[in-house]
Amino acid sequence: MAKVSAAEGLAPRAMDVGPEGADNDGDSGNGVRLKKELSLMNGVAIIVGVIVGSGIFVSPSLALKYAGSKGMALIVWVLSGFLSMIGALCYAELGTMIPKSGGDYAYIGEAFGPLLSFLYLWVALFVLVPTGNAITALTFAQNILQPLWPDCTPPRAANTLIAAIITCFLTVINCYNVKWVTRVQDSFTAAKILAFVITFIASLWYLFSGHTENLESIMEGTNTAPGDLAIAFYTGLFSYSGWNYLNFVTEELKEPYKNLPRAICISMPVVTLVYALTNVAYFAVLTNGEIHSSEAVAVTFSEKILGVMSWIMPLFVAMCTFGSLNGAIYASSRLFFVGARNGHLPLAISLIDIRRLTPVPSLVFMCLVTLIVLLTNNVESLIVYVTAVEALFTLCSVAGLLWMRYKRPLLMRPIRVNLLLPIAFLIICTFLVVFSCFTHPQEVGIGVAFTALGVPIYFVFIQWQNKPQWLQSTCNSFNLACSKLFLCLPENSKDL
Template identity: 40%
Template sequence: MTEESIRHRKQSSDQGLDGLSLESKKSKSMNLQKEVGLISGICVIVGTVIGSGIFISPKAVLANVGAVGPCLIIWAACGVLATLGALCFAELGTMITKSGGEYPYLMEAFGPIPAYLFSWASLIVIKPSSFAIICLSFAEYVSAPFYPGCDPPIIVIKCLAAVAIVTITTVNALSVKLASYLQNLLTAAKMVIVVIIIISGIVLLAQGNTQNFQNSFDGPPLSVGLICLAFYNGLWAYDGWNQLNYITEELKDPYRNLPLSIIIGIPLVTVCYILINVSYFTVMTSTELLQSQAVAVTFGDRVLYPASWIVPLFVAFSTIGAANGTCFTAGRLVYVAGREGHMLKVLSYISIKRLTPAPAVLFYGAVGIIYIIPGDINTLINYFSFAVWLFYGLTIAGLIVMRFTRKEQERPIRVPLVIPIIVMLVAVVLVLAPIITAPELPYLYCVLFIFSGLIFYVLFIHYKFGWAQKISNPITMYLQMLLEVVPPESDTTEEDKTSHF
């Protein structure tokens, strides 16, 4: 079956739908659809950000700063930084209305090589490893009630995580609307546990349980390196503040809905995170929190007993919602990278029947399954954050550069220049401080892996060696027939049909 036969099948299908011709439906069938409104946009941000982080990171943040007061300050500062970064991304997203997050912004500001290195690092390590960590957290909370008094077997956790990845990937490959509705539902469910924890904490505070906040700044001396590591863990819980930029092409009225979703969503998350941490410290001392295996479960056991089972159930909803939001947005990065020729061309193709970037989503899920072999979560978060903030800083630098190189370009949103400068400087500190204060080889390995992508760029993209085409062309053809996908409308030139990498 060739691409022409696939198109013939699609034409026959189209002609049977209410008598509409292929020409009248072409623009709809060959592009991603604008299905995401303001409410769904807010839910994507809130649903992606509030995931496993707030149930994992409080312990790590406290371990680095050593006292309640600095811990709460770190959580508030992380929220401010996420909001400022998101406002910078809002300007980029309304100036360059392409899906793919940082990828098209780096492409416009610095050219193909930085954009390719970002897509390489994100598609192979950053995004799938994040997806895997979230699904592993989901598996731990789901399996915990069935193994009271002991840790669930590792094989059970891995299998549940794999099932979660397959299920979420399938949903996102089948329907944009279904994935969006699922995200809205899971966001509402996770807000239930957030509200329960916050209200419980407020009630306990009103009853006079404030002893754990006395002398809240008495702790060990702080260093720049420890503060940065605390920021890494706090910012992990906020990760996802830029996720809406990955689906800009699917936003209804992006000039309005993108900034509004950010302005409403991220401050809402920040307030929730601070209040949740206050609730934790109302029930547990610093020592008890550090000794807890699962902070939210310990909180539920002490406050909600005998209804403590509610906590792991709704935490599971929270984590699976974050995983769904991550898959929904990261699949678009694969789609855009494939469309630009930086990945297999078939990854930019769209399902004929479903109108979703199915190959990109399936690729993302497949790589995510590889990462379900767990490591030390805190270590993974540190190196994940190192790589992420390296590219965040570079993207914000691109915004500053384009203020001077593209002065004439329309900017529906224009943030004060001081905001991107502050965010870029903070990103530089976050990247360099841990290396300077506590140099470790894994940071070097991370940098070397990122730049190893240049080898593939030279072989497959810059020079386009003939043997590479001979390998990629049959792969593209067979995947296109198997998945029943075709290029998007803007991609259906003769040149694109013959260039598959």
């Protein structure tokens, strides 16, 4: 590797603004840069693979708890899918109008400036991404270990250890080769769909055998309290979270103008249908009490209906969460890569491996933060905490769409959604955030407070230009050490 100076070789690279740079081929020239390797089907696999993870196996009991009845819970699941679809279509316009990796970070920055985009990056780095990855990894570990402890819950230490191992393993795969990542994602997405088909067919067999008692009086006990329904929607929306992850890797998507909206329009209806049918299967086989008392609804379902073959369901759940975690690690690492490239994180995180052309420092840093979060185990609080904070910044992104419609009407928009969609999305999400404050004020308050903490961090470490020389030297030394350790260079470097 060529010698890199701390002052020049590791300087931040400006990011292209606007769609005119969208068709720049990631493979053009001899510079070090991420390559355009994602096809339409890879994009569909990433969206479906990231969404269908731990949520569908963790959230059904929580959704039923706050919805009160199976009928209302099913309505919540379907409406959550429609709401996510509306949000995804709004993001299709944002992603083709601002075809840059980084998702919400890029859109909020374009619309409202660097402070709000930094706050999103701050929250995503320490809350949204590592918490979501930790929940998925813990769900994987619990289902892998469950057959070894058939009559009780696996030890927490064993869960945490397995979750940490699988997080590190997938990080290594992501560091090594993007094509390996997409092959894993495509394979496990297909396996997920097969798992849900088996679940639904098994429930149909159960129903046709005359067991319809669990679907009688399906609306009995419905809860209409706005605060509780808001939390029910939170649990549903948590299960759909990930629909915007393809926007994180727009720069690596082939023909983003065509493939980004197509991938969204294919994947979201598929996920909504799969989730609805899966919940119908759960509700047909299990009583309300069995769902409420279960930490892993899919496992309880398999034990009741599959008999000696019940071991297959934990295996399928593990496959689902494995693929989901793989896709989340791949997509979210690009968010932090872009943030560092813009100078909002240490420049070392924006370096690219000179041999494999992957953002190794970003992946390693995200892995370390996720390992720390793995020590937390209150899933319900984490879901409310994460979804409330994420909803606030999703509102900012969609508000940015409306703001740029007004301020920059001539900006090229290959996709232009009906104005009613972002307005409806804003209104609904605002009500959900407001009502959730009444039932879980502590979780929502912590999320808002942590977001506000990013403001002084921004002014001290980003906005303050005349930093002491010792601090600048320390940062440069750290960046140079990471460059040597990981054999990485800044994007577009040509002196290899």
